[in-house]
Each structure stands twice: as structure tokens, then as C-alpha cells.
Amino acid sequence: MTTSQPLLQVNQLTKLYAPGKGCEDISFDLYPGEVLGIVGESGSGKSTLLTSLSARLAPNSGDVLYLNRENNWLNLYELSETDRRYLLRTEWGVVHQHARDGLRMGVSAGANIGERLMAVGERHYGKIRSKGLQWMEDVELDVSRIDDKPSTYSGGMQQRLQIARNLVTHPRVVFMDEPTGGLDVSVQARLLDLLRTLVTEMNLAVIIVTHDLAVARLLAQRLIVMRHGKIVETGLTDQVLDDPQHEYTQLLVSSVLTP
Amino acid sequence: MNQNTATLEPIKDGYNFAYLDEQTKRMIRRALLKAVAIPGYQVPFGGREMPMPYGWGTGGVQLTAAVIGESDTLKVIDQGADDTTNAVSIRSFFKQLTGVKTTESTSAASIIQTRHRIPETPLQADQILVYQVPIPEPLRFIEPSEVETRKMHALKDYGVMHVKLYEDIAHFGYIATTYAYPVRVNDRFIMDPSPIPKFDNPKMHQMRALQLFGAGREKRIYAVPPYTNVSSLDFEDHPFEIQAWEESCAICGSKDSFLDEVIIDDQGTRNFLCSDTDYCQQQVAKQAEKEEQAAEGEQDDN
Numbered sequence: 001m002t003t004s005q006p007l008l009q010v011n012q013l014t015k016l017y018a019p020g021k022g023c024e025d026i027s028f029d030l031y032p033g034e035v036l037g038i039v040g041e042s043g044s045g046k047s048t049l050l051t052s053l054s055a056r057l058a059p060n061s062g063d064v065l066y067l068n069r070e071n072n073w074l075n076l077y078e079l080s081e082t083d084r085r086y087l088l089r090t091e092w093g094v095v096h097q098h099a100r101d102g103l104r105m106g107v108s109a110g111a112n113i114g115e116r117l118m119a120v121g122e123r124h125y126g127k128i129r130s131k132g133l134q135w136m137e138d139v140e141l142d143v144s145r146i147d148d149k150p151s152t153y154s155g156g157m158q159q160r161l162q163i164a165r166n167l168v169t170h171p172r173v174v175f176m177d178e179p180t181g182g183l184d185v186s187v188q189a190r191l192l193d194l195l196r197t198l199v200t201e202m203n204l205a206v207i208i209v210t211h212d213l214a215v216a217r218l219l220a221q222r223l224i225v226m227r228h229g230k231i232v233e234t235g236l237t238d239q240v241l242d243d244p245q246h247e248y249t250q251l252l253v254s255s256v257l258t259p
Numbered sequence: 260m261n262q263n264t265a266t267l268e269p270i271k272d273g274y275n276f277a278y279l280d281e282q283t284k285r286m287i288r289r290a291l292l293k294a295v296a297i298p299g300y301q302v303p304f305g306g307r308e309m310p311m312p313y314g315w316g317t318g319g320v321q322l323t324a325a326v327i328g329e330s331d332t333l334k335v336i337d338q339g340a341d342d343t344t345n346a347v348s349i350r351s352f353f354k355q356l357t358g359v360k361t362t363e364s365t366s367a368a369s370i371i372q373t374r375h376r377i378p379e380t381p382l383q384a385d386q387i388l389v390y391q392v393p394i395p396e397p398l399r400f401i402e403p404s405e406v407e408t409r410k411m412h413a414l415k416d417y418g419v420m421h422v423k424l425y426e427d428i429a430h431f432g433y434i435a436t437t438y439a440y441p442v443r444v445n446d447r448f449i450m451d452p453s454p455i456p457k458f459d460n461p462k463m464h465q466m467r468a469l470q471l472f473g474a475g476r477e478k479r480i481y482a483v484p485p486y487t488n489v490s491s492l493d494f495e496d497h498p499f500e501i502q503a504w505e506e507s508c509a510i511c512g513s514k515d516s517f518l519d520e521v522i523i524d525d526q527g528t529r530n531f532l533c534s535d536t537d538y539c540q541q542q543v544a545k546q547a548e549k550e551e552q553a554a555e556g557e558q559d560d561n
Contacts, residue, residue: 082414089418104401104422110429111422118425119418125428125494147429 005067007032007205008053008173013062015052016229023049024229026062032172035199035206037220037237039213039252045229046209047177053207054094054175055084069172089119093166093174097181099158102165103150109136109161110146116169135164139194156187160194167198176208180215192218213256217241225249267329270358277324277357283307287325287480291471294482299448300412301395306478310352315345317475319372319391320352326387326471327353327370332360334368339376339517339534346374365537375438377459379516379538382468384485390453392474395481397441397451417449420492428497437502442489449492450481458501458517463489506531511542 006029016022023045030036038046051057053064055076064076068091076084088094096102103112113135114128122128136143139160150158159179166174179195180188196219199206210216216223216237223240225233225248233246244250267276275281283305290304309317327333333353337345341363349372350361362368365380372389382388398408401419411417420441427435440457444450452463453472463470463483470483483489493499507514509530516538518531533539 081410082416085414085416104419106401107422107426108429111425114425115418115422118421119416123421123493123495125425126496128425129429 004032006030007067009063009065010053011063011065013049013052013059013064015048015057015059017048020228021045022229023052023226026231028224028231028234030173030205030207032205033199033203034222035204035208035220037216037223038207038209038226039211039216039223040226041252042211044226046211046226048229049226050175050177050207050209054092055079055088056094066173086120089116090169091172093169093171095159095162095166095174095176095179097178099150099155099162102162103158105149105151108147108149109141109153112150112161112165113168116165120169131168135168138167138198139164140190154187156183156191159183159191163195163198167202167204170202171204173205173207176206178210178212179208180210180212188215195219213241213253225252271356274356277327277353278309279307279321279324283321284325287321290480291322291325291482294471294480295469295484297448298483298487299444299450299481301479301481304478304480306475309475311348313476314393316349316372316374316391318473318477318480319374319389319475320349320473321475322389322471322473322480323353323370323372326389327357327359329357329359331357331369332362332367334362334365334371334537335373336371336376336378336535336537337374338519339378339538340536342536363537375454375456376517376534377455377462379533379535380541381462382466384467386468388466388468388470390455390470390472392451392453392472392479393476394439395451395472395474395477395479397439397449412448415447420449421494424492424494424497428494434493434497434499440499441492443492444483444489445487446490450483450489452489456502456517457491457499460489460491460499461501465489504531508533508539508542511539511546513539513542 008030010026010028013026014024016024026049040046052059058077066074066076068074110129110132113132117128117131132146133143136146141157141160150161153161180191183191192215208219220237223235223237224231227248233240233249240249241253244253269276287304290302294302307321309320311317335346335350337343340346353359354361365378369385370387370389374391396408398411398419401422402408424434438454438456439451440460442450442452442460452460465486467485469485472481491499504518506518508516508518509532511533513533516533516535519534520529521532522529
């Protein structure tokens with residue numbers, strides 16, 4: 001992993017809504033196939049950072065560089081909006097915390113999965129349909145429900161559908177904002193299991209924002225701990241969680257509830 | 260449109276020529292120029308209150324009022340027919356306020372205002388077709404935000420248009436959209452062709468006449484200039500098709516025009532009739548002529 005080139009380079013990224021509100025001076029690299037967890041308390045700027053990284057919120061300063069499939073470095077916020085949107089539909093994926101934000105609730109599950117394909121120019125109904133069915137299966141959804149609207153799905157199913165919808169174009173980087181938030185523990189476990197399988201199979205690079213350290217432990221190889229908009233500690237997940245150095249990380253780790 | 264409209268004399272006391280004041284007409288003409296310059300692009304305009312309710316064709320009426328001149332001949336159709344309430348009242352509105360000639364013949368008209376149909380008779384280069392449009396935004400069904408839809412048009416972000424067609428095939432096995440069938444104009448903008456049946460979509464392609472679209476409530480104008488490519492969206496394995504009928508018109512016997520199904524008694528007996536009344540009469544007249552000639556031929560033989 002260390003020998004390969006990074007996929008995403010973040011240099012001194014700053015997006016502040018007010019002094020101390022937002023994220024400040026963030027720098028890190030993301031490598032292909034790596035799962036990076038961002039943890040921290042509410043209001044620590046995790047989501048702002050994620051939105052900014054995923055080309056949906058222009059930062060005040062700093063760069064996000066991305067190495068695309070053609071091996072060209074792209075400076076995200078120097079691209080035209082057309083190119084940014086294209087990137088979001090093809091090589092990237094965004095999984096929202098609430099599936100409703102990421103899905104089109106008015107159209108069937110199959111259309112939700114097929115939308116990205118159609119957006120990048122697929123015009124063969126049969127192919128779109130069979131890909132839809134295949135992805136329903138891959139995320140362990142009942143294929144007979146392909147023509148049902150996502151509003152008739154349970155929360156866990158909606159979340160899995162959202163993942164399928166993002167992965168259908170075989171993205172290289174996926175941004176996830178608390179993908180397991182609001183799900184009960186058994187559904188959470190199943191979703192995490194699924195995510196872990198998919199990430200390994202597709203060699204995905206993932207940036208996952210969570211406040212749940214257990215989720216971070218299970219999925220992420222590397223961890224960034226944020227507080228007041230800044231990175232306070234970074235390192236391998238097990239290292240950070242088992243031997244926290246910064247006082248805030250120590251507090252965070254010690255306040256985990258164990259049943 | 261055929262002369263300098265600035266010198267037009269009012270016809271009726273207290274009303275300007277064609278109802279709208281000259282400033283408003285100029286504003287609409289400016290919007291029209293922009294619309295013609297960017298085929299399929301929706302140009303916002305300051306839509307006026309018209310003396311009729313929204314949904315009755317206030318957009319189309321404003322366009323007609325802005326382009327009509329003294330020497331024009333106006334035809335108004337509603338669902339293809341010249342004799343329905345909407346068509347009759349709009350025609351008499353312009354007759355009273357402009358004094359122009361009106362006609363029911365497609366080929367004799369210089370301006371045709373239409374609701375829901377394109378005439379069967381092919382239009383010519385000196386004609387203008389004005390559509391009344393209820394919802395100009397083809398992306399509205401899936402994206403309620405106007406800010407977002409305008410951005411989607413600007414960025415050519417049209418993937419969702421096929422989602423609608425996908426849904427049709429998934430639920431019905433074929434593309435069940437029969438009217439307001441989305442088209443791509445000049446290989447760029449996706450446009451709602453107003454609620455014309457998809458039967459009429461192919462007529463828009465490379466049409467010789469100028470096509471103007473006015474949405475009064477939504478305050479949008481768009482246009483398709485003459486000889487512009489207009490293609491209907493479809494899938495490779497589900498190509499675009501127009502409606503076809505097994506029946507023929509009960510009056511003129513036409514097999515290739517758009518037919519309306521009409522229930523004619525309490526027993527549920529039904530007939531199919533041409534929706535384009537002018538075309539139907541033309542066909543009847545043609546047949547009468549043929550029969551006459553045949554009869555004359557027989558007389559000559561004797």
C-alpha cells in the first residue's frame with residue numbers, strides 16, 4: 001500500500017462558517033483500497049470536512065487533489081461544475097446518513113440503481129435492468145421488490161439500496177456520513193458486514209465519518225480524530241483506540257459504553 | 260408579423276391592438292428572440308394577467324398577441340378541433356381586438372395557436388405555430404426545485420429524464436408516456452413539447468414553420484426555430500413509437516391521422532374520429548371530389 005500513489009491528497013483544507021465553526025487546516029492522503037475513519041464529537045466539523053472533500057462545498061482555502069482513472073491529478077475546485085458532477089456520478093459515491101437524502105423516493109428501487117448508469121449514457125433498458133437485479137442481490141435485497149418504491153422499504157433496506165445505487169458505476173472513492181446512524185444494532189451489524197465485504201471485493205477507498213468508535217474499529221484501517229474543526233490525532237485504528245495519545249482521544253475512548 | 264407593428268391602430272375603444280400594451284409586446288418579443296436563438300431553452304418573461312383564467316392558454320395568447328399583425332390570418336385549435344370552447348373564445352378574442360381574418364383551414368393561416376395538437380397538414384415556412392403550455396419544465400416531475408432544474412439544464416445533467424421512461428417500462432412493459440413526451444432539441448436542451456400526443460412528436464423534427472411555446476402561469480417562453488432537429492428520448496431496446504389505431508375515422512375514413520374515441524350513445528357504442536377537424540373535412544372534400552369525377556367519367560362513357 002505504501003508503495004502505491006495516493007488517490008486523494010488533501011492540503012490545508014479550511015472551511016469555516018465562523019471562527020472555530022467548520023474545519024480548519026486539514027491535510028491527509030488517502031490510498032487506493034484504504035478505509036479512513038473520521039471520528040469526533042458533534043459539531044467538530046466532520047460532516048463539513050466530508051462535504052468539502054466530496055466536491056459539494058467549496059472550501060475557503062486549501063486543495064483537494066484527486067488521481068482519476070486516466071492517472072491525471074485533478075484539482076477539485078478548479079474543475080468546472082460539470083466535471084465535478086460527472087466525477088460524483090462515476091468515480092465517486094456519496095452515502096448519506098439518512099437514506100432519504102440519497103435516494104429518489106418517488107421512483108422504484110430499480111430506477112434508483114439505474115439512474116447513475118443512465119446519467120453516464122447507458123441507453124439499453126435490458127442491461128440497466130439486469131445490473132439493477134444483480135446489485136439488489138449483491139446488497140442482499142429481495143430481487144422481487146425491484147419495482148417497489150424505496151418508501152416501502154425498511155430503514156436498513158433503504159440504506160443498502162443507497163449503497164447499491166452508489167456502487168453501480170464501480171466508483172473508486174466512496175464518502176460515507178454515518179451510514180449506520182439510526183439503525184438498530186442487528187441491522188447495523190449486517191450492514192457493516194456487507195460494507196466490509198464490498199470494500200474488499202471492489203478495492204474501494206472509503207472515507208467514513210462516524211461518532212461510533214465500534215464502527216470505526218470494524219471498518220477503518222486508519223483513523224482521524226477531530227475536535228473543534230482540527231485534527232488532534234491520527235494513526236492506525238487499533239493504535240489510536242488502544243493507546244490514545246491526545247487527551248481528547250483518551251476521553252473519547254474512555255467514554256464508550258459497553259453493555 | 261408581416262408588417263411594422265408599431266403603427267397598428269386600436270380596433271376597439273379602450274383596448275390596444277391585440278390587448279397587450281406595446282411595452283409588454285416588446286418585452287415578449289425580446290424574450291422570443293432569445294428563445295429562438297437558443298432552441299429549447301426556457302426564457303423567463305414578465306407574464307401578464309390576461310382576461311381569462313390560467314390553464315386556458317394565457318401563455319399562448321400572450322405570444323400570439325405579441326406577434327400578430329393586421330395582415331395575419333389566425334387559426335385556433337383545441338385538441339385539434341376548431342369548434343371547441345377554448346378555440347372559439349380565443350379566436351373571437353383576437354377577432355374583436357385585432358380585426359384580423361380568422362380561418363379554420365390550416366394552410367390558409369399564418370399564425371396557428373394550438374392546445375394539445377399539431378395539425379395533420381404539414382406546416383409551411385411562412386407559418387407560426389403557437390403552443391399553450393401548462394408545465395414547461397420537463398424535469399419537474401423528479402426535481403421540484405427550480406434552482407436545481409435550471410442548473411441541470413445548464414450542466415446538461417439529464418440522466419433523470421430516462422428514469423421516467425425506465426419507470427414506464429418497469430411497470431407497464433413499454434414506454435407508457437403518451438403525451439408531453441420529452442424531446443431533445445438541437446442535440447442540446449431537453450424540452451417538454453407541451454401536452455401534445457407523442458403521435459405529433461415526429462412532426463416537430465425539421466418542421467418548416469416556427470414553433471413558439473408560451474407558459475402563462477409559469478411565465479416561460481421557449482421556441483424551436485424552423486428546420487431544427489427534435490428527437491424523442493428512448494432506449495435502444497425500447498425505441499420511440501407513435502400511437503397506431505386499428506380503426507379508421509368514422510367520418511372521413513382516414514387511417515393515418517390521430518383519432519379520438521367518442522362514446523355516441525347510452526349503450527356505450529363508440530366511434531373513432533379525427534381529432535383534427537380541418538384535416539377531416541379536407542379528406543371528406545377530397546373523397547366527394549373523387550366521387551364526382553368518377554360520376555362524370557361514367558357519364559362521359561355513356
